[in-house]
Amino acid sequence: METIINNESGKTLVVLKGRIDTTNADQFQQDIAPLMEGEHPDIEIDCSEMTYTSSQGLRIFLLLQKSVNARGGKMVLRKMNPQVKEVFDITGFSNIITIL
Amino acid sequence: MLTFCIFVFYYPYSLFMGKNSFANKLSWSIIGIVSVIYLAALVIIAVIFYQLMTDEATHLSQESLAHASRMYFNLVVVGLLGLVVIFFVCRHVIKTKTRPVTEELETTSIANERMESELNVARAIQMGMLNTKFPEQLYAMLCPAKEVGGDFYDFSLKDGKLYFAIGDVSGKGVPASLMMALTSVIMRFVAGLGLPINTMLERINNSVSEANSHGMFVTLFVARLDIRSGHLEYCNAGHNPIVVIPPEGDPHFLKAKPNIAIGLLGDFHYEGESLELKPGTRLVAYTDGVTEAEQASLNQFGDDRLMSWAQAIAQENATIHDKEVVESLYQTVKHFAGDNPQNDDIAIMSLKFDPNNIMTKRRFNPIKDKSIEIIEFLMASPDMPADEELRFKLRLSIEEAVENVVRYAYDGGIGWLEVGTSLDHDALVLTVELRDAGVPFNPLEQPDPDTTSSAEERQVGGLGIYLCKKLMDSIDYRYEDGNNVLTMKKLI
Numbered sequence: 001m002e003t004i005i006n007n008e009s010g011k012t013l014v015v016l017k018g019r020i021d022t023t024n025a026d027q028f029q030q031d032i033a034p035l036m037e038g039e040h041p042d043i044e045i046d047c048s049e050m051t052y053t054s055s056q057g058l059r060i061f062l063l064l065q066k067s068v069n070a071r072g073g074k075m076v077l078r079k080m081n082p083q084v085k086e087v088f089d090i091t092g093f094s095n096i097i098t099i100l
Numbered sequence: 101m102l103t104f105c106i107f108v109f110y111y112p113y114s115l116f117m118g119k120n121s122f123a124n125k126l127s128w129s130i131i132g133i134v135s136v137i138y139l140a141a142l143v144i145i146a147v148i149f150y151q152l153m154t155d156e157a158t159h160l161s162q163e164s165l166a167h168a169s170r171m172y173f174n175l176v177v178v179g180l181l182g183l184v185v186i187f188f189v190c191r192h193v194i195k196t197k198t199r200p201v202t203e204e205l206e207t208t209s210i211a212n213e214r215m216e217s218e219l220n221v222a223r224a225i226q227m228g229m230l231n232t233k234f235p236e237q238l239y240a241m242l243c244p245a246k247e248v249g250g251d252f253y254d255f256s257l258k259d260g261k262l263y264f265a266i267g268d269v270s271g272k273g274v275p276a277s278l279m280m281a282l283t284s285v286i287m288r289f290v291a292g293l294g295l296p297i298n299t300m301l302e303r304i305n306n307s308v309s310e311a312n313s314h315g316m317f318v319t320l321f322v323a324r325l326d327i328r329s330g331h332l333e334y335c336n337a338g339h340n341p342i343v344v345i346p347p348e349g350d351p352h353f354l355k356a357k358p359n360i361a362i363g364l365l366g367d368f369h370y371e372g373e374s375l376e377l378k379p380g381t382r383l384v385a386y387t388d389g390v391t392e393a394e395q396a397s398l399n400q401f402g403d404d405r406l407m408s409w410a411q412a413i414a415q416e417n418a419t420i421h422d423k424e425v426v427e428s429l430y431q432t433v434k435h436f437a438g439d440n441p442q443n444d445d446i447a448i449m450s451l452k453f454d455p456n457n458i459m460t461k462r463r464f465n466p467i468k469d470k471s472i473e474i475i476e477f478l479m480a481s482p483d484m485p486a487d488e489e490l491r492f493k494l495r496l497s498i499e500e501a502v503e504n505v506v507r508y509a510y511d512g513g514i515g516w517l518e519v520g521t522s523l524d525h526d527a528l529v530l531t532v533e534l535r536d537a538g539v540p541f542n543p544l545e546q547p548d549p550d551t552t553s554s555a556e557e558r559q560v561g562g563l564g565i566y567l568c569k570k571l572m573d574s575i576d577y578r579y580e581d582g583n584n585v586l587t588m589k590k591l592i
Contacts, residue, residue: 021472021499022471022472022499022503023471023472052492052495052496054496054499054500054503054564054567055500055503055563055564055567056503058563059560059561059563062555062558062560063560065555066555066556066558069555069556083489083492083493087496087567090551090566090567090570090571091549091551091563091566091567092549092550092551092552092553092558095551095552096553096554096555096558097555
C-alpha cells in the first residue's frame with residue numbers, strides 16, 4: 001500500500017496504490033493524517049491503482065469524509081476500479097462519498 | 101459363667117468372621133465336626149453320670165449329694181475347657197498341614213486376577229494406539245480374538261494425501277500385540293516422512309527386522325491416495341489382496357506385485373506401484389481373520405464369500421458410508437461363523453475416492469496476528485476458482501470473516517481457528533468454513549448497517565459481516581460442540 005500526497009494550488013491530490021486490508025489499514029490511516037487537517041479542504045483521490053479494500057479501508061474513507069464535511073470541504077474519488085467500486089456501492093458508501 | 105460362655109463361643113467365632121479364605125473355611129468345618137463329636141461324648145458321659153447319681157440318691161446322705169452336684173458342675177467346666185483346647189489344637193494342626201496347598205491355591209488365583217486385569221489394561225492401551233479420528237473418506241475397525249492381538253490399521257490425512265495401512269502380525273495374543281505396537285509406531289514415524297511408498301516399506305522392514313528376535317513377521321499393505329486426483333500409490337508386503345469396488349463393473353482384487361512380509365529379511369527391495377482410481381471407487385482392506393473365519397465344521401469364509409459380499413455392496417456403493425461397509429462385512433463374517441468363537445484377529449478398513457466436497461482444512465493456533473496467513477491458506481486452496489472477479493469477492497468475504505474471529509473470538513487472540521474449503525464439482529458450489537472455540541457469537545444476528553444514511557449519521561463499524569452477506573450466495577452460522585461454525589457458500 002502506497003499513499004502519495006501532493007498539494008497543487010490549494011488542491012490536494014492523492015494517489016493510492018495497492019491493497020488496503022487488515023495488515024496495513026493502520027498504516028493507511030497514519031498516511032492520510034495530513035488530509036484530516038486544514039479548513040475547506042479540496043481533496044481529489046486517484047484510485048486507479050487501488051486494487052482492493054476491506055471494511056478496514058472503508059472505515060477510514062468514512063472517517064475522512066466525515067472530517068472533510070465537518071470542515072466544509074469537498075472530496076472526490078476518481079478512476080475507481082469496478083470491483084472496488086462495487087464494494088463502495090454495496091455498503092452504501094457511494095451515496096456518501098463522491099466517486100467519479 | 102456368662103463371661104466364660106462369651107469367651108468360649110464368641111472368641112472362636114470372632115476369629116473367623118471377616119475371613120473367607122479357603123484355609124479358614126476348611127479349619128472351621130473340621131473344628132466344628134470334632135467339637136460336635138466331643139460334645140456328644142460329653143453329653144453321654146453326663147447322662148450316664150446323672151443316672152448313676154439319681155439311682156444312688158436315695159441311699160446317699162445330703163452331704164454326699166451336694167458333693168456329687170459339685171462334681172457334676174466340675175465335669176461341665178472341664179468339658180467346656182476341653183472344647184476350647186480342642187479348638188486351638190485342631191486349628192494349629194490344620195494350619196500346619198494345609199498351609200502349602202492353600203497358599204498355592206490363593207497365589208494362583210491372585211496371579212490369575214492380576215494377569216486378567218493387566219491384559220485388560222493392555223487391551224485398552226492397544227485400542228488407544230489406534231487412530232479413531234476418521235476423516236470423511238475412511239472408516240476402520242479392529243476386533244482381536246483375544247484380549248490383545250496382532251492386527252492393526254493406521255491412516256492420516258495431510259495436504260490432500262490420505263495415507264492408509266493395514267497389517268497383521270504372525271500369531272496372536274500378547275507376543276503379536278507387542279510386535280504390532282513396535283510396527284505401528286515405526287510405521288507412523290516413517291509415514292510422516294513423505295517418502296515414496298516402496299521406500300517407506302523398506303524403512304519399516306529394516307527397522308522391524310533389526311528388532312525382531314523371535315522370527316515373527318508382519319504382513320502389511322500401505323497406500324497413499326491423492327484425494328482430489330484419485331492417484332493411488334501402494335505396496336503390498338505379503339498381505340491379503342485389497343477389494344476394489346468400482347463405481348461401475350464387478351468388484352475385484354487389487355493387483356499387486358508380490359513382496360515378502362515385513363521383518364523377515366532386512367534390506368529387501370520392495371516394489372511399489374500406482375493406479376488412477378475413478379471417482380466413486382471404494383477400497384476395502386482386511387486381515388485374514390475375515391477370510392479364514394471358520395464355522396464349527398471348519399468351513400472357511402474364503403475369497404468367494406468375500407467377493408459375493410462385495411457384489412452386494414457394489415449395488416449401493418454410491419450411497420452407503422464406509423462405516424456401514426465395515427460393519428456389514430464384520431456382521432457377515434460373524435453370521436457365517438455362527439456360534440464358533442472368533443479364531444483370529446479381525447481388522448477391516450473401507451475408504452472411498454470421492455473428489456466432491458473434500459474439505460481442505462487447517463487449524464491455526466494461536467491466531468493473533470495470523471489473519472493474512474489464514475487468508476492466504478484459504479485462497480491457495482485447489483477449490484478456489486481462477487476468475488479474478490470471483491477471487492476478489494471470496495477474498496474480501498474471507499478476510500472479513502477471519503478478522504471477525506481473530507479480533508473478537510478470544511481474549512487477546514489466544515485460541516484456535518480452523519478454516520477449510522470444499523467444492524461440489526457437480527453443483528459448482530464452493531464452501532468456506534470457519535470454526536473456533538471462542539465466545540459464542542452469531543455474527544448474523546447483528547443488525548445490518550443503514551446504507552442510506554448520510555456520512556454524519558453513518559456508524560463506523562458493522563461492515564465486515566454485511567459484506568460477507570452481500571458478496572457470498574449464502575452464509576450460515578451454527579453453534580456446535582462448543583464451537584462457532586460459520587459456513588459461506590458461493591456459486592463459482
